[in-house]
Amino acid sequence: MPPPELCHDLLVDILTRLPPDDPGCLFRASLVCTAWRALLTSPEFARHYREVHRTPPLLGFFENHDTVTPWFAPSSPAASPFPPLFPDRRDLHVLDSRHGLVLLRNPIRITEHDHAVSLIVWDPVGRRQWESFPPPDFASTILCDVGVVACAADDCDHLGCHGSPFLVGYVGTDYRSAHASVFSSETNSWSPVVSCPHPDIEILRGQPKPLIGNAVYFICEYHPNEYFILCFDLFSRKLSKFDGPPIHRYKYALMKTEEGVLGCASMQGSRLRLWLTQTGADGAVTWMRRRVVDLHRLLPSNSFFRVIGFEDRVGAFYLTTDDGVTTVDLKSGQVKKMSDSNIVPYQSVPYISFYTPDQTVEVAEGGRWEEVGDKEEEADEKVEQQVEKAVHELFTKGSKALKDEDFVGALDCKRRILEIRLGFFLSTCYLPLLLQSLAEACVHMDCWIQCSN
Template identity: 35%
Template sequence: MGELAEDLFLRLSPELVEEVFFRLPPDEPACLAQASAVCKPWRRILADVGFRRRYRKFHGTPPVLGLFQRGDWLFRKGSRFVPTSALFPAQPDHPDWLPMDCRHGRALFDRTWDKSVLMVLDPLTGHQRLVSSPYTHSVSFSAAVFCAGAAQGCDHHGCQGGHFRLAVVTTNNVQEVTSGWLYSSETRVWSDLTSLHHPNLRFTNLAAPSVLVGDALYFNLGGIIECQLGTLCLSMFEKPIDGKGTLMATQGGLLGFAAVVDAANLTLWSREAGPKGAMGWAKLRIIDLEALLPVDAMSLTLEFRRISGIAEGTQIIFVIARAGSYMVDLESGRVRPVSCLCRKIFPYMSFYIPAMEAACAGQEH
């Protein structure tokens, strides 16, 4: 097989071979690993840094490689990692850490028993960095991790491993104030964001995943908090409906919201300008979960029909049903069971090319 492949390589230009490799699915790293094992010329192409950059640019949004899950009834605290792709590096469970966010090749955790420390993890390399939190008292809060160039238009094709930023938003229901901080890994300093006063508005105690849309972060803490990364300003507006739901980005690059309504209908909204220019929520789609999910997945109890996570930059959401969690592609309609656990999910998205990762580490492959 190796001799035949090498003979084929000699007949084809490297540019044509690259075009073939570009079309190997990024959510199945085993395909690229198998191609790198065929012959040395193919391995050299896959190990080239320029190919990695072009491969990421070709596919754009990185695939979901695994899921960080909060503790459940069996695993009572901390988090566990469930890979969704073959060959992904093994990840240990983190019983002392709760997942808060995943973005741009990094995962963010806070300590289960000490909220004064955050951990930023690179799941590909296992590298961890501890960061002191800007708050020490118990309040409702949410946190986000993102690359340092997010506000400057980074395409995120190769920013993993570089500098990152953290955003933390906290709410105090007694003082009726929301505060925020922004951290830079380059300066190792927290900057204060503007504060908001919100009388008579109750916020949830459960941290929800953030969403990055353009140069703004959005947090769902009962009301929706907008954090403008350029101006460091906070603002607030209402959700389209009361109750549980999840922020997401629409296919058009706008802020979206998704919630399970009337027990079986997944409803999607988009925040956009109305006829008179005022921003508001517009209903986009209603999806019948009973027609989408397997028959044995549905439960008679509404509590077990809700959204447990989103894959940012895609139309992929994670839905909890009686039989566990399902990954649902709203664009293609494909449904895939991913876990028997019914807990909040933080998808880890990144490009992983084993041959290239080994080359970057200075190892022979």
């Protein structure tokens, strides 16, 4: 006799206790039976799951590189349903991630002539993107650019912003001025451009861009070892500037402090140094040292660590070394290695969001959201069918050549099969299928060799 089914409320209570920082747990639970899958994929469960846990988990990092396509380094085990599917296979660069959204730039900027052609707002969990749109006109004349994305819904708790209206702030410098504009998904247009003149100004890429209230903050350089902080208000559309902390620009990262104000963090050996800002009645901003934390008991002594960010909702500092990214939670003392790479990224962008199975949402009427991957997967299926047909024909031809003792022709068929499959799977960037295909090709070769003997 099968065991009795759990009552609905008890089942919900059990599944809600699965950890949000390992999305594979919910995904595997959804495979138990159709009843569990129906529960876990329902909007009601997703809403209840977010309300219970409250703090969105860190799912991993998007890592930007100057010479290769960016990739996603998940924080959960390899069995996780993450990493997500990229919107397409163009040269994309991750500019920012916030409120479950990711801002992408096309193309990757390698030289000063690689100006942005289009921007994409991507929802990895909802598996959809906002139709690509051009940047503001000044993008074709600037030398350095950065961008931010943020949910623009009123009274949103930012626990599940999928489908909400958003803003994109785009800022660039041309050595004479900083220019900025805001794109609104509700008006589908850019705001008038505002500028902040300053000689030899250069906004720094690859740095955290904290959003505090309505304002975003960036580090700018104007002479060697001379720099300041640029502030852009996404709602008032104002640009302003003030002095940075008395630290070398590459040794600190801007952050939103636990007090909700602008601060920064830097590493000096094993010591984590924290600063915060205070704004006077006259609007002048001053920097004050908040505290120093010695991490020598938490971190290996043979590595050099640099702060690349802090997430106030997760409560973790992000540190990078030559072999990946590490998170440090000062309250719990927990240290976790998040990524392990032989290619050091110049920027690691954290992705923070809840994930529950099948969280795709319907596209709102009048919007420009579109599902990610469907059209591309259909095209891949047609190409794969053509590839398999060609491989089958070559296999038949090669088998016949072996029977006729035409070994040169048989070897030529083997070579062409490998070239066809290798070319297809490299174009799809799907390594597991590539390895599987090569393994199958090796089996075919063994069969031919045995037949020839």
